[in-house]
Amino acid sequence: MENPEVDAAMATPDATPDSTVEGSQSSVTFVKSQEQEKEQDKEKEQDKEKKNKQDEDQESIISSLLSHLEPGGGSPRTPKRVLAFVRVKPSAHFAQDIIKLGSDNKSIDIYIQKSPKGGIVNNSQTDWSFRLDGLLHNASQEMVYETVAKDLVSKALQGYNGTIMCYGQTGAGKTYTMTGAASEYRDRGIIPRAIQQVFKSAAEFLNILVSVRISYLEIYNEALFDLLAPALGRGCKDAQLAVMDGPRGVYVKGLSIHPVSHEEEALHLLFEARGPKYSRESRGCGRWPREEAEKREGETNRVIAEHSLNKNSSRSHCIFTMYIECRSRDYTNHKCLKSKITLIDLAGSERLSKTGSEGQVRVEASYINKSLSFLEQLVIALADPKREHIPFRQSKLTHVLKDSLGGNCNTVLVTNIYGEAEHVEETLSSLRFATRMNWVTAEPAPNEPFFRETSVKALEEEIQLLKRELIMHDTLANRSSTSYTPLTTTQRAEIRSQVQKYLRGVIEEIDIVNVRQIQEVFRQFKVIVSQQEEEVENRLWSKYGLGHRDVASESDLSSDLHLAEAQAEEKQEGKGRTVEKDEDLGQDSNQGTLETGSFPTSLVPDGKKGAKEEDVKEKSESPPSDPIRDGSSPSQSPTKDLDEEEEGGDQDSDEEASVTSSEDSQFRSPPSKKEAFELFKKEAGREISRIFRENRTILLSRKKRSHSVAQRINHLKQQTEGVREALEAQKRKRSQEGEYVDEKGRVIIDEKEFSLIRKLKELKEEHRAGFAELQDLKAEIQYCQQLVDKCRKRLISEFEIWYKESFLIPEDVREALRPGGNIRPGMIPLNRITCLDEDEQERFERLQETALPDCPGSVSFYRARMKTDRRQSFSRTVAALRKMCRKPGTVSANGKKKAPSFLPIT
Numbered sequence: 061m062e063n064p065e066v067d068a069a070m071a072t073p074d075a076t077p078d079s080t081v082e083g084s085q086s087s088v089t090f091v092k093s094q095e096q097e098k099e100q101d102k103e104k105e106q107d108k109e110k111k112n113k114q115d116e117d118q119e120s121i122i123s124s125l126l127s128h129l130e131p132g133g134g135s136p137r138t139p140k141r142v143l144a145f146v147r148v149k150p151s152a153h154f155a156q157d158i159i160k161l162g163s164d165n166k167s168i169d170i171y172i173q174k175s176p177k178g179g180i181v182n183n184s185q186t187d188w189s190f191r192l193d194g195l196l197h198n199a200s201q202e203m204v205y206e207t208v209a210k211d212l213v214s215k216a217l218q219g220y221n222g223t224i225m226c227y228g229q230t231g232a233g234k235t236y237t238m239t240g241a242a243s244e245y246r247d248r249g250i251i252p253r254a255i256q257q258v259f260k261s262a263a264e265f266l267n268i269l270v271s272v273r274i275s276y277l278e279i280y281n282e283a284l285f286d287l288l289a290p291a292l293g294r295g296c297k298d299a300q301l302a303v304m305d306g307p308r309g310v311y312v313k314g315l316s317i318h319p320v321s322h323e324e325e326a327l328h329l330l331f332e333a334r335g336p337k338y339s340r341e342s343r344g345c346g347r348w349p350r351e352e353a354e355k356r357e358g359e360t361n362r363v364i365a366e367h368s369l370n371k372n373s374s375r376s377h378c379i380f381t382m383y384i385e386c387r388s389r390d391y392t393n394h395k396c397l398k399s400k401i402t403l404i405d406l407a408g409s410e411r412l413s414k415t416g417s418e419g420q421v422r423v424e425a426s427y428i429n430k431s432l433s434f435l436e437q438l439v440i441a442l443a444d445p446k447r448e449h450i451p452f453r454q455s456k457l458t459h460v461l462k463d464s465l466g467g468n469c470n471t472v473l474v475t476n477i478y479g480e481a482e483h484v485e486e487t488l489s490s491l492r493f494a495t496r497m498n499w500v501t502a503e504p505a506p507n508e509p510f511f512r513e514t515s516v517k518a519l520e521e522e523i524q525l526l527k528r529e530l531i532m533h534d535t536l537a538n539r540s541s542t543s544y545t546p547l548t549t550t551q552r553a554e555i556r557s558q559v560q561k562y563l564r565g566v567i568e569e570i571d572i573v574n575v576r577q578i579q580e581v582f583r584q585f586k587v588i589v590s591q592q593e594e595e596v597e598n599r600l601w602s603k604y605g606l607g608h609r610d611v612a613s614e615s616d617l618s619s620d621l622h623l624a625e626a627q628a629e630e631k632q633e634g635k636g637r638t639v640e641k642d643e644d645l646g647q648d649s650n651q652g653t654l655e656t657g658s659f660p661t662s663l664v665p666d667g668k669k670g671a672k673e674e675d676v677k678e679k680s681e682s683p684p685s686d687p688i689r690d691g692s693s694p695s696q697s698p699t700k701d702l703d704e705e706e707e708g709g710d711q712d713s714d715e716e717a718s719v720t721s722s723e724d725s726q727f728r729s730p731p732s733k734k735e736a737f738e739l740f741k742k743e744a745g746r747e748i749s750r751i752f753r754e755n756r757t758i759l760l761s762r763k764k765r766s767h768s769v770a771q772r773i774n775h776l777k778q779q780t781e782g783v784r785e786a787l788e789a790q791k792r793k794r795s796q797e798g799e800y801v802d803e804k805g806r807v808i809i810d811e812k813e814f815s816l817i818r819k820l821k822e823l824k825e826e827h828r829a830g831f832a833e834l835q836d837l838k839a840e841i842q843y844c845q846q847l848v849d850k851c852r853k854r855l856i857s858e859f860e861i862w863y864k865e866s867f868l869i870p871e872d873v874r875e876a877l878r879p880g881g882n883i884r885p886g887m888i889p890l891n892r893i894t895c896l897d898e899d900e901q902e903r904f905e906r907l908q909e910t911a912l913p914d915c916p917g918s919v920s921f922y923r924a925r926m927k928t929d930r931r932q933s934f935s936r937t938v939a940a941l942r943k944m945c946r947k948p949g950t951v952s953a954n955g956k957k958k959a960p961s962f963l964p965i966t
């Protein structure tokens with residue numbers, strides 16, 4: 061028992077002292093006497109003993125289920141009603157005259173004054189009475205869990221499916237009940253507590269091995285989303301998700317299900333599901349304003365929106381499922397008991413007039429209300445024993461819940477209501493729903509233990525049967541020689557040789573034999589193509605003197621890129637030749653994500669002056685130095701000598717002057733990106749810049765050659781046309797003048813015509829050769845273009861990192877990053893920076909000191925929370941860095957002792 065939690069809930073200022081039920085709770089103020097404390101200790105001891113006993117019982121129940129020949133013990137099923145609880149949201153304005161909570165903690169009466177608008181004869185009903193399975197008023201999260209979920213979860217370990225669903229008006233506390241507040245351990249909701257209970261029980265079982273998998277589905281505007289989708293270029297709509305009816309019940313095709321081996325892992329997935337995997341936009345639900353999007357980045361995965369009743373209103377239904385499998389640890393029998401716990405947080409019903417929703421939020425609301433009304437229709441049908449057709453397929457939500465409501469499942473509904481008078485109408489309709497749900501009956505029974513060996517055997521038999529059918533079919537179709545066994549090595553080699561012969565033109569066709577053979581033929585084609593590709597690449601690579609091909613580094617190039625900078629680079633590089641203006645460069649850069657215009661110009665951080673010639677020389681021979689490790693500033697201004705050495709006088713003199721003059725200043729703001737980029741090309745990015753330039757030169761020369769070959773071909777074409785016309789004229793002349801023939805009747809042509817024919821032939825050959833050369837050149841150009849693009853991307857991405865490290869990370873952070881660590885020169889992973897963000901670690905340590913001694917069970921919760929916080933901090937830092945690029949003058953390159961706001965400190 062976590063008593064502090066209960067005490068705190070009792071002491072909440074939201075308590076409503078006058079209402080019957082909570083009057084007896086909230087007015088309790090007690091000073092613990094020693095005796096009371098002793099009694100509590102004793103109770104705790106007894107609780108512990110009772111729990112141990114229960115665990116033992118549970119294990120023996122599972123064992124007996126696994127060893128029973130007849131699943132479920134063959135006992136008759138006893139119909140059971142769905143349990144319905146009501147949770148009242150704490151309020152300082154509890155409408156005690158309108159809402160009366162029964163002293164039995166099970167009934168709730170609503171009294172509404174007759175409306176004066178009803179006229180003299182006013183028959184509208186004014187009193188309602190509801191009787192449910194329990195009222196949760198001013199109840200702590202722990203109490204709620206103990207009441208509604210604990211038993212259901214332990215039953216799930218015994219093979220019973222279980223469903224808990226939170227229903228209610230928007231803002232009434234469904235998400236708080238189901239997931240809870242993520243910041244405080246004691247405020248965690250049903251899902252984290254259920255995870256904890258399952259793993260805790262599993263750890264205590266001696267002979268039973270429990271494996272757990274989880275999935276998290278979201279239904280938003282009648283579309284399905286996987287909240288745990290494994291790196292989907294995450295953020296894509298899961299078009300492939302679909303609700304299907306299978307032989308073992310309903311399932312969602314394409315939904316990822318994640319095995320989890322301990323509590324922390326499961327909690328981490330739960331918290332991460334609230335990470336920035338999806339953007340609102342990617343679900344087609346409209347774009348957040350930019351400020352809002354930045355605020356939300358790293359906060360929530362589930363679609364939320366703000367309206368007058370809830371700042372973080374969930375706009376979707378979420379279904380968290382735990383799939384549990386129990387089997388005997390020593391494998392004495394091969395049965396396995398499967399069950400699932402389905403935890404549903406529905407989106408809140410809302411009256412548009414009350415929430416004042418507009419635009420997209422209004423559209424969402426209409427989807428929500430529609431799907432909730434389908435749910436209500438379903439519940440009405442389920443509650444009516446005479447109904448033959450149950451409308452499960454009316455909406456995605458009702459379809460998904462087909463085997464989770466009633467049926468053979470333990471089902472619990474928590475209806476969340478407000479206690480205020482202004483919401484009494486919605487409260488009434490929520491209570492009506494609860495009552496209807498309470499009428500639904502279920503016949504819970506443990507799922508049939510699944511016998512692995514038996515099912516494997518059944519499948520093998522099925523395969524044998526199908527093979528026999530196939531043989532019979534082949535015999536009837538006169539194809540008796542076909543074999544369906546997997547290919548042997550010799551058969552594979554035979555197919556490979558056939559493919560090679562086919563490619564060489566030795567054989568015209570490859571005979572089709574069966575599916576395996578066709579697949580092998582394709583596989584061999586693929587192998588040959590990729591071998592050839594590699595060969596060609598290697599040849600070109602060495603031809604252009606790029607040294608050994610480093611496949612790993614090629615893949616590095618796919619980092620975050622900014623095309624505009626690349627164009628700027630290209631223009632800058634081409635300056636010597638095409639004489640382009642600096643303004644063009646600036647404009648181009650501004651079109652991309654990088655905004656060069658926003659920083660003060662000609663600014664270089666201090667401490668960079670006086671680079672000696674030896675240093676420069678050293679640098680020119682060694683790979684780009686790590687500015688952090690060696691202590692020198694990365695943006696050290698190049699000397700004039702270096703400019704000359706590097707650019708061979710190719711540099712614009714104006715620019716040189718501006719860079720050189722910047723040396724003299726002591727600056728507090730980072731230099732403009734344009735300037736920094738020039739600097740980078742001369743220092744840290746010198747090597748990649750050189751390769752880029754070389755590749756581009758080769759590309760240009762190939763383009764030039766291709767151009768001249770094309771011109772030559774055109775010229776040849778014109779010449780050919782001329783000769784062809786002359787030849788035609790000659791032929792016409794010959795036929796007009798009369799033709800000479802020899803004794804064999806062959807036409808005799810004169811010398812001029814003969815030379816024209818010869819010339820035509822030569823021209824055609826030349827044309828063909830030119831055309832072939834042009835084709836080769838095109839292939840080369842394409843390849844060179846790719847190389848240039850790759851180099852450009854690399855140059856920019858490395859520059860981006862270098863720039864952030866050199867100018868946007870304050871000196872003290874750089875200082876802290878310096879010792880130890882595996883940091884590649886010029887590449888400080890940003891997550892290293894966020895690791896420095898001591899707040900998470902410190903907070904955890906603080907919690908360990910304070911909270912953990914009372915609740916040792918909270919370790920997993922806080923660890924998982926911390927992991928998620930770190931990831932979110934990282935996202936926020938990156939977002940903040942991006943933002944800084946847009947806002948001029950917000951960060952100084954040095955001189956700040958305190959971490960700036962982009963390193964989040966909470």
Ligand SMILES: Nc1ncnc2c1ncn2[C@@H]1O[C@H](COP(=O)(O)OP(=O)(O)OP(=O)(O)O)[C@@H](O)[C@H]1O
Pocket residue numbers: 148149150228229230231232233234235236237241370372373374375406407408409476
């Ligand atoms: N029992 C409670 N104790 C303390 N705070 C609560 C309680 N119930 C709800 N809240 C608070 O009320 C606010 C709204 O709750 P919540 O988001 O859970 O509502 P909801 O029913 O899920 O709303 P929606 O349907 O719009 O998503 C939250 O800030 C939550 O922390």
